[in-house]
Amino acid sequence: MNLKIAVLPGDGIGPEISRQGVKVLDAVAEKFGHKFDYSTALVGAAAIEATGNPFPKDTLQVCRESDAVFFSSVGDPKYDNNPDSKVRPEQGLLAMRKQLGLFANIRPIDTFDCLLHKSPLKSEIVKGADFICIRELTGGMYFGEKHEEDDKAYDINFYTRKEIERILRVAYKYALQRKKHVTVVDKANVLASSRLWRKVAMEISMEYANVTTDFMFVDNASMKIIQDPRFFDVIVTENTFGDILTDEASVITGSMGLLPSASTGESTPVFEPIHGSWPQAAGQNIANPVAQILSGAMMLEYLGLDKEGKAIREAVDQSLEHEVRTPDIQATGAPYYGTEEVGQWIADYIRKH
Ligand code: IPM
Ligand code: MN
Secondary structure (H helix, E strand, O other), X not given: OEEEEEEEEEOOOHHHHHHHHHHHHHHHHHHHOOEEEEEEOOOOHHHHHHHOOOOOHHHHHHHHOOOEEEEEEOOOHHHHOOOOOOOOHHHHHHHHHHHOOOOEEEEEEEOOHHHHHHOOOOHHHHOOOEEEEEEEOOOHHHOOOEEEOOOOEEEOOOOOHHHHHHHHXXXXXXXXXOXXXXXXXXXXXXXXXXXXXXXXXXXXXXXXXXXXEEEEEHHHHHHHHHHOHHHOOEEEEOHHHHHXXXXXXXXXXXXXXXXXXXXXXXXXXXXXXXXXXXXHHOOOOOOOOHHHHHHHHXXXXXXXXXXXXXXXXXXXXHHHHOOOOOHHHOOOOOOOOXXXXXXXXXXXXXXXX
16 A cells, blocks of 8 residues: 655654654555655644744645644743743644644553553552543634633633534444443533533434443543543543543553554544653653554554554564563663664564564
């Protein structure tokens, strides 16, 4: 298969993990006889420096013309510490989501048995947890009307029935392939927007009689995620709640550095690690490339290359088993491997097996 892949390395550790992700994709292409054509484009602070725009038109064009976007991370402390800066790297990510119509963010929360001791939760609570968060990504407070004055400000949490319906259908599609259990997370006891979510979800759930649907308030859900994560199969929720809950959910697995995600919708899908740009570690060869590498697996699976995705997952599992790991997840006393070495080991494993 010939695939056109837009590579957006971004900021901080982005470029170095991106290189490992591409290295692993190249190993897959070689082994399975595919041809992957990469076009690298600017995003985030790197794009601001070069063009003044965190998501330049050229980058949008490259994304639109590709089969998938392989994204790394954006963010730079230079902008975080300046509340007056007119343009921020994160705006590049938001612009990309909006302009590509990426309304569904899919974040699988998967645990690795050999890393359970790294979880802040007791192993017996987290062992076997395996769920997926479906976060609405182009609506709600992130994109609703905003107003800022010196002494007052607001962000409107606006949702339409159509936006709620389409994200729910994504959640049910995943549930049908999994344990057939959807948890709709809202705050319907307080928020009007959540009451619309709940109303629409009750209607849609009727069409999926073989899927169990339950409803949970977001405060309760945030508690349940740490008390009993195995309860969940598919969580579906609005943009802001999804942002918060997925950070919480991602750390219970032991390291954020392991989790990939997908954002899909109307145009080219984007695959990226859940973690951010970790600027303090940039260029030091210590960042964990596994989330980026697994984003490649998710990307190939999404494009129908199941055995190729599986080959990446198998190689990652083996790297963890053999303790070829970066410092964030290394076993006590075992030597640390660098970003580059972990990527190389995984690529070599794929070529050899
Ligand atoms: C995420 C990030 C972004 C978000 C930021 C960087 C704008 O936290 O992808 O979860 O809030 O959506
Ligand atoms: Mn977030």
